[in-house]
Amino acid sequence: MRDRRSLNRAMARLAAGDRSAFDEVFAAVAPPARALASRLLSTADHRGADEEDAVQEAVIKIFARAHHYDPARDALTWALALVAWECRTLRRRQQRARSAGGDALDALVDGARSPEALAIDQQLLDHVHEALDALSPHDQATIRAAWSGQPPDVPPATFRKRLERALSRLRGAWSTTHGA
């Protein structure tokens, strides 16, 4: 209890600008603050250097906000509450950073395909072009216009009829070449 009263007085002096109180406050507050921060910030990833930086940031916050200390409060309680708040903020920041990076990584993983799948896709595309080349220029132009979304220069109903006939001839050319 005497130590706590002594710490309260020292913290009040530090808050008022008395630099000579710094060492006393640091010696009393830093070890329990470090221990609390380590417990709150430890993760299964065990990123040692990052965790140590975060612990130090939490402890340093006490002294960055020392001028806010209210002498009516218990200094150690005030300091540890500050550390707990800072740790919560740091954890949220870490979680946001991880989820943002994770989403990007997941997208990259989902979008990737094997070399075999890519080769099959390329072969299929080549066959489609072969079948197209077997059609008349008029049918080719109709299918390419529909594919690219170009507005037709004929009425929509007419364009639909032409596309239907061109696709039917394409299916026929595909069946002739590949039997399917």
Added chain:
Amino acid sequence: MAPDQLLALRARRAYEVSRLGVGARMAIPAALVVLLALAINGPDPMCLAAGGLLCAIVAASGWQGGEWGRAALPALAAGLLPFFAPLSSRGLGHVCVAGSCVSYCLIACAVSGFVAGFLFTSRARPQGGGWLLGAAVLALTGSLGCAFTGLPGMIGMLVGGAAGVVPAALWMARSPSSSP
């Protein structure tokens, strides 16, 4: 450097940066007074010099804290009396007694200086370096309002201020725990 020493160094640095912030925030009211003086008196070089010095002293007292920090804002507040009093008595003319005439502004400077000195001493109850700091802030603040009266007004304000301190200081010496 040992990890604890490094942490202590970082904590001390954070503390000093926070004290700079305290000083900067304390200088805001002083800056407002200076801006007001400039708006009233125009870009007077003496006003600018006194105002700049006032802001620097108040900011430094906030950074330093302790007796300086406790004295600065009460002295600034007390100094508003000799700041406004001569401005409000502008245009009242002179009073002549036995062939000698003196402007009301000059009288206002002296009287308001006296009251300001009394109030600052009795309310702020400065200790140690707070006396000197308070006197400087009070004098500079008052001079921003008395500047247009010229040197006689400034001297009148300073003499009045010093005279106002005496009775308050005597009262403090007689009954240290109570205010007059």
